[in-house]
Amino acid sequence: MINPTEYFDELYKNSDDPWEYEQRWYEERKRQICLALLLKPVYAKVLEIxxxxxxxxxxxxxxxxxxxxxxANSKAVQLAQARLGHLSHVNVIQQHIPEQFPAGSFDLIIISEILYYLEPEALTKLIEKVEHSLTPQGVVLCCHWRYPIDGFTLTGDQVHHVLKQQFHLHHYLTVNDPDFMVDLWSRETTSLASKEGLI
Structure with missing residues (x-):
């Protein structure tokens, strides 16, 4: 397996936007889908891994x-800080998961396009930390690319299979796009329509 630190250093050495997040409709559409799947318009405390x-x-x-x-990448953190620095309620920090994990509880945890860079044992450790850090109403959204990544063990489908096996949370939904997979878990078992009195 490739060293993830070296892998990301090489990617960011040549570009401030290695996956062309700002240019590709694929990326914009995926963001819109993920945001539309969230069960609340606003969350009190959010963690993006x-x-x-x-x-x-x-x-x-x-x-x-x-x-x-x-x-985990220093240049990525610098770029994100520059992009978000005007927002007082946003804090961008450099941490290596699963060894480092922020203290406190979160109402929403977003994990996007990152878990297949972990070894299986590290993935299990992170799952435990994520679950431990959720509030009683907490939600986890995971989104991953479905194709193999050269030099890494896990694919997105394998990652989501492990998540479904190891999370002790209510599995709320799955989106199976041909190119990416999104899964949403919640501590609560009631649906949004039920919460809003529609059923």
Whole structure:
């Protein structure tokens, strides 16, 4: 397996936007889908794991009263801080998961396009930390690319299979796009329509 630190250093060495988040309709559509799947218009405390250069964070910020964005790569963190620095309720920090994890509880945890860079044992540790950090009404949204990534063990489908096996949460929904998978888990078992008195 490739060293993830070296892998991301090489990607960011050549570009401030290695996956062309700002240019590709594929990325914009995926962001819109993820945001539309959230069960509340605004969450009190949100954690985004793997924020990259902060493009998705910028869209997540209006849906958050407090937003903590994590990334392990120093350049990604600098780019995200520059993009989000004018927002007083957003904090971008450099941390390596699962060894480092922010203290406190979160109403929403977003994990996007990052878990297949972990070894299976590290993935299990992170799942435990995420679940432990959820509030009683907490929600987890995970989104991953479905194709193999050269040099890494896990695919997005494998990651989501492990998540479904190891999370002790209510599985709310799955979106099976040909190119990416989204899963949403919640501590609560009632549907949105039920909460709003429609059924």
């Amino acid at each position: 793997g924020c990259s250069n902060g493009v998705f964070s910028q869209h997540l910020a209006p849906r958050s009263k407090q937003l903590i964005c994590l990334d």
